[in-house]
Amino acid sequence: MPEKTYDPNAIELKWAARWEDPALYQASADATRPKYYVLEMLPYPSGRLHMGHVRNYSIGDALARYMWMRGYNVLHPMGWDAFGLPAENAALKNNRQPREWTLSNIEHMKKQMKRLGFSYDWAREVATCEPEYYRWNQWFFLKMLEKDLAYRKDSLVNWCPECATVLANEQVVEGCCWRHEQTPVEQRALEQWFLRTTAYSDALLDEIKQLEAGWPERVLTMQRNWIGRSEGSEVDFEVEGGGTLRVFTTRIDTIFGATCVILAPEHPMAAALVRAEDKARLKSIIDDPGRKDPKQLDKEGFFTGHYAINPFNGRMVPIWIGNFVLMGYGTGTIMAVPAHDERDFEFCTKYGIEVRPVVRPVDDILPLVVGSAFPDEGIVESSGPFSGLPSAEARRQMNAMAAEKGFGKSAITYRLKDWGISRQRYWGTPIPVVHCKACGIVPVPESELPVRLPLDVQITGAGDSPLASHAGFVNTPCPRCQAPARRETDTMDTFIDSSWYFYRYCDNTNSGAPFESSRIAYWFPIDQYIGGVEHAILHLIYSRFWTKVMRDLGLISNAEPARNLFTQGMVLKDGAKMSKSLGNLVDPDEIVARFGADTCRLYTLFAAPPEKDMDWNDSSVEGQSRFLGRVYRFVTRNVDRRGVAGEPGAADRRALRKLHQTLKKITGDFDGRWHFNTSIAALMELVNELYLVEGEMTGSSMGSVLNTLVLMLAPLAPYMAEELWEELGHQGPVFRQAWPVFDEDLAREDEAEVVVQINGKVRARILAAHGTPGEILESMALEDAKVAPQLEGRQVMKVIVVPGKLVNIVIR
RNA sequence: GCCCGAGUGGCGAAACCGGCAGACGCAACGGACUUAAAAUCCGUUUCCCGGCAACGGGAGUGUGGGUUCAAGUCCCACCUCGGGCACCA
Secondary structure, eight states: OOOOOOOHHHHHHHHHHHTTOTTTTOOOOOTTSOEEEEEEOOOOOOSSOOHHHHHHHHHHHHHHHHHHHTTOEEEOOOEEOOOSHHHHHHHHHHOOOHHHHHHHHHHHHHHHHHHHTOOOOGGGOEETTSHHHHHHHHHHHHHHHHTTOEEEEEEEEEEETTTTEEEOGGGEETTEESSOTTSBOEEEEEEEEEEOGGGGHHHHHHGGGGGTTTSOHHHHHHHHHHHOOEEEEEEEEEETTSOEEEEEESOGGGGGGOOEEEEOTTOTTHHHHSOGGGHHHHHHHHHOGGGGOTTTOOOOEEEEEEEEEOTTTOOEEEEEEETTOOTTSTTSEEEEOTTTOHHHHHHHHHHTOOOOOOEEOTTSOOOSSOSSOOOSOOEEOSSGGGTTOBHHHHHHHHHHHHHHHTSEEEEEEOSOOOEEOEEOOSSSOBOOEEEETTTEEEEOOGGGOOOOOOSOOOOOSSSSOGGGGOHHHHEEEOTTTOSEEEEOOOEEOTTTHHHHHHHHGGGTTOSSSSOOHHHHHHHOSBSEEEEEGGGTTHHHHHHHHHHHHHHHTTSOOOSSSBSOEEEEOOEEETTEEOOTTTTOOOOHHHHHHHHOHHHHHHHHHHSSOTTSOEEEOHHHHHHHHHHHHHHHHHHHHHGGGTTOOOOOOHHHHHHHHHHHHHHHHHHHHHHTTOOHHHHHHHHHHHHHHHHHHGGGOOHHHHHHHHHHHHHHHTTTSHHHHHHHHHHTTOOSOGGGSOOOOOOHHHHSOSEEEEEEEETTEEEEEEEEETTOOHHHHHHHHHHOTTTHHHHTTOOEEEEEEETTTEEEEEEO
16 A cells, blocks of 8 residues: 555544544543543643643643553543633723633633543533532531631731732732832731641641652652741740740750840731830831842841840840741741841841850850851850750750740741631632621521622722622621621632642532542542642642541541652743743644644653753754654555565564564653653654665564554554554554553564773674673673784783673773 | 752753663755655764774863762762742741
8 A cells, every 4th residue: 555645634633523522531430440540730721722731731641541551440630720810800901701701711722632632531621610619619618617727817918009909929029019010018917718727737747758759859848848847945035014925946045145035027016015106117117028028138127115034044135126027937026146046146236236155066165255146056055054055955954944934835836827718809719608797707508509609790900809899799698697798708719729629520510519439539549640840839738738628527538639749841942931921932723733733742742851841942843743754654555564475584573673672661661750752762763663674574573563553652642543543454542452562572682782891992892692601701802803902912900791781801 | 048950962852770972853964756846765963183985093971089890870079050948036
């Protein structure tokens, strides 16, 4: 049969139509087969896929298809992280209703995904903006409220006076509003909803152990840092004239060197302690936008006029306000020990506060004059009964004493804070509570869920959430006393949506519960989660938190959502992240239109190993298209040669040998490092070799070569593989066929090539039968025509033989 | 400042356990096919030196040292780039 010309669009459109069959990628629980849950992070439906998505999903799709071929029961779902601010911005800018805008984006992106040939079970699709989904956000919120894991408190938020609304941290640019670049953002106290993530600090930290085998070390380190567990002590300093200030310190052993106490400016007692004439100064420190950026900040502060008493030695120390003290960490109050802390040293020397050394280096004396802080551990001195003790022992005894006398204790603090989830926005999950004058905050009864987001709202971009001015939404009878009341108008942070969506995939049509536990028990944990490293902290910590809460609610039994995590690299163009503003976007649609989806996918896998950043190169893409054309022509022109009789010869052996060497390589890549770039290189080598021996091959090897080649291609270039599988006369789908079996004997070279080195430099190569003993190799090497002359008159000191590989002759 | 990761041809990269550096692809060049071009097929391509040539010699994986018969790979110091964290008391 004459070869056919490769026309990617004709082939791919034909199969894309057939792949509309929802049964094709459908997963259902099956106790007879091992399950495999492969998950890629769901996209925000911004309107179009970008190359980062294509890369992420090409990796996941290759894996899903491979696991199918290995006989696993594969779950491979997809959904939409569909709530969020861009929908409101689009509403403002283009006068489109957020839901309508979001759904039309989803429609387009889904079309793109289908065109790219990703093997998703669309029957399990989830869009988080639909009431069928977000009602369970609300349900979980009520459960957390019951368990005291959700609560309300005053907190400081970023407030833009111009917009008259709260800003997310990401919307504060250099201390100013992103929309009003001249307007400094103020800190305002506002009542907000929080989830008690800190109740799980230790679980989140300790259960990282379960992830060490399957998550990148880098991500786990980032999470450990984020949780930031720190062991120390809390000590109460009595304020002269009434009250107590509690400080947190990790270095209680230096407490005899404390020469002042410093409060964060936001500290609740700060306003009461500062003199009337300093009130304005205090406010200006609080609102100073420079405090967001510690690098730029000069340490500043002032004396309050009050003193506190160090309980260890009874000494009076001045109480200061300091702009570098964080309210959000520890107790918001520190004891300054300038002799042993660099920051305290900087602050105290600036304001002429006493520096009193109390720790000496183990092999040195206590200095009289201090030129810089000595922050290391050492031997405690000038510290009453504790003098002479090493730092660690001093801490132990001081903690014990503080506890005994009741003015302190050992304590642990965390950097991790409770999760503030209130957003004064429209396009998110309504928080299901009602504010009643008589009853206070009343949860919406479960039976009344979902609290639906009204669709007929005016989005102005200023002031409160648009929900606040929607009378039909706001006005509601109190669920408890039926008196007129107001609904909560804040919505939930969208990170809630993505914290548990992968559970919903397992049972996405359930209208009586978020999911049925037995389904989770079958599919969980996720066997492989794939996404960008930019989610290492927020999404992946919230997801872990949510999983632990659900476990403690008795809904699931797994402690962690995902056994394995893979973080793929970014897609760059000209060394920079692709972005609209840089004008270096590459549109997947254009690539698909020009070369087809197989080429596009193959290139994202070929250009770099998946965990590394890859730089997009237009002309390099063509190489993948060329390769697919070579495969296509080879297979189509040789289909009919499969049955042709003939004595198998050297060409057949060569073809089969390379075939099985390639199979070994690719199987190893899938089971190991996922370096698909080398898998594809191996396939190219195979095809190159086949072109060379093609003319001499007989029907005896052609059949197995064609079949195995197409099967190996199936996870990487699914359209091509499916088309050729049909050309070969088989019933599809190709990704449901068994992965080919590796044959060691066919893969083996006839003879081993052994490198002969003299003093480490390659001088000759010899061929020897496999298993040739070392002594024989050594004498073959020494007698070799190229080697022997170079040994004339030299003394052979040593010969190192690595059987089957190398002989190194050391001469003098 | 601290903690990771990386640095290999003109370019993207490979070398997985210390054993032939540069597989595979891009680009470039040469040849075949063609009236011509594209496409395709077959070659060459790390650099330097010698040779008409097959070939031979030398250098070479950011820099400097070290370990080893043997180092891109291991150890020490440094440089550059990327990422994360950063008054966390």
